[in-house]
Amino acid sequence: MCFLWVGLKRQRRTSLGDTESAGSNSEMELRPLVMCFALCVVYATSKPTEKKDRVHHDDPLSNKEHDDAENFDYDHEAFLGQEEAKTFDQLTPEESKERLGMLVERIDEDKDGFVTAEEMKKWIKHAQKRWIYDDVDRQWKSHDLNGDGMVSWEEYKNATYGYVLDDSDPEDGFSYKQMMARDERRFKMADLDKNMKANKEEFTAFLHPEEYDHMKDIVVLETMEDIDKNGDGLIDLDEYIGDMYNQDGDNTEPEWVKTEREQFTEFRDKNKDGKMDKEETRDWILPSDYDHAEAEAKHLVYESDADKDGRLTKEEIVDKYDLFVGSQATDFGEALTRHDEF
Structure with missing residues (x-):
């Protein structure tokens, strides 16, 4: 999702968030942020050659054709991820089945x-x-300052803003205090147990809110705040076009x-009042797309479910190893370690 502010914050988290403290390294770490902000200003004030897209769509599971009669390449990439699938090493069917069986034990979350x-x-x-x-792994290391397996708001605030808040805000209106308040609001929404x-x-929900259903409201709110220049809580046609061009x-x-312009008038502004409200903005940036992961999951279950009880045993999956991984497999050890962390 192409949020100007969110994109800036993510760049800031990469440059400022990777510091071990908000001390002597902060000035050096601040430079990429300033450069990023300057680039964003240039981008926002120049005429783009392509449309700026704020709509969030799920990426395809694979760019391969989904034709099981031809091969299972699509299923392999969907099940393992496209990048991981590229690292497949040649394995015998026996080795492939053994590693797939290990993976199945991790997929079975409730261990039934x-x-x-x-x-x-x-x-x-x-x-x-x-x-x-x-x-998230990269940023976790630099924000869990006391090593207790949690990132508190104070830790995040100190690691991210500890240095820059000592300085006055630039004259161009860019405000670190506003960014911090916005981050705190998002942190509170991600913090489900409110501690x-x-x-x-x-x-993860805090850093990537567009991936979580309970964070969708904050995605919509932040988008509206970015585009709504007159502060009326709505997006009119000029603001909508001005954000793109x-x-x-x-x-x-x-x-x-x-x-x-036609899209705004005919489809975005559903109630024809000349402006997009929160629900209309949500429909625009978070469309209800076809769930490719759900469809693929049902396909894999259907094709592997020998006794047709609607669920898979380890044996059923391993018996159909060619559907899931073929006679090749990725570095399952890395996949297993990452999955255990969540």
């Missing part, structure tokens, strides 16, 4: 001896979003801008 379609869907989503967990400390799952005195608009 069966893998349901829901558990399979969760695993597929995990495999597809592994880059998110890599990002102002985030476990790894809560920290800076006319800069040129009366000749690209064709896609004209199309977006």
